[in-house]
Amino acid sequence: xxxxxxxxxxxxxxxxxxxxxxxxxxxxxxxxxxxxxxxxxxxxxxxxxxxxxxxxxxxxxxxxxxxxxxxxxxxxxxxxxxxxxxxxxxxxxxxxxxxxxxxxxxxxxxxxxxxxxxxxxxxxxxxxxxxxxxxxxxxxxxxxxxxxxxxxxxxxxxxxxxxxxxxxx
Numbered sequence: 001x002x003x004x005x006x007x008x009x010x011x012x013x014x015x016x017x018x019x020x021x022x023x024x025x026x027x028x029x030x031x032x033x034x035x036x037x038x039x040x041x042x043x044x045x046x047x048x049x050x051x052x053x054x055x056x057x058x059x060x061x062x063x064x065x066x067x068x069x070x071x072x073x074x075x076x077x078x079x080x081x082x083x084x085x086x087x088x089x090x091x092x093x094x095x096x097x098x099x100x101x102x103x104x105x106x107x108x109x110x111x112x113x114x115x116x117x118x119x120x121x122x123x124x125x126x127x128x129x130x131x132x133x134x135x136x137x138x139x140x141x142x143x144x145x146x147x148x149x150x151x152x153x154x155x156x157x158x159x160x161x162x163x164x165x166x167x168x169x
Contacts, residue, residue, distance in 0.1 A: 004073040007066050011077050018084045021054065025091060034159035038109045040150055041102040048095035055092050058085060072121075094140040101134045101141055112157045116165055120158060127154070 019130065025047060057063065070078055108127045129169060131150065135142050141150075 001073075004070065004075060007070055008075055008077045010066065011070065011075075011081055015077070015080050015084055018054070021050070022084070022087055023092065034156045034160055035153055036053075036109070036113065036160065037102075037153040038106060038157075040153055041099065041106065041109075044102055048099050049094065049156075051095055052086060054088055058088065097138060097140050101129050101138045103132050104134065109157070112128060112154065113161055115161065117162050120161060124142035136165060157164040 051145045061146065067078070067081065070081075098109070106125070108123055108130070111128075131147070131154075134150075135147055142145075
């Protein structure tokens with residue numbers, strides 16, 4: 001029982017740390033007003049990396065041994081652990097899925113950032129079709145909040161490109 005108590009303390013520390021990571025990942029992001037769509041892809045890549053690292057740690061042999069000992073001891077902390085494990089898996093899957101879908105837009109980021117306004121407009125129909133495809137097929141990215149944020153960033157990039165074009169004569 002003494003070993004079980006020590007292991008439960010360790011797991012409770014992990015639970016607290018994982019909850020903190022989950023809470024921080026769900027908080028509103030502070031971004032500059034003129035940020036472009038490539039920042040959205042970078043955000044999700046960073047988040048995917050973070051959650052994949054966390055999943056790798058949770059699946060490590062050390063953690064599995066501790067959890068199996070607590071299972072044998074019928075510890076009550078395992079209910080919280082399993083819930084958090086599921087939440088981490090969901091968050092990792094969401095980030096992975098969002099990165100996959102946002103990569104389909106990656107080919108448009110260059111023309112949006114470097115083209116003249118006339119050339120940029122040639123890419124807008126296929127860009128909007130791709131955004132529509134993401135909205136229709138992505139299980140995680142199809143919310144009005146996410147789409148609004150993405151479209152705002154695309155618009156910001158178009159405006160910045162036009163400003164640059166005008167200022168360079």
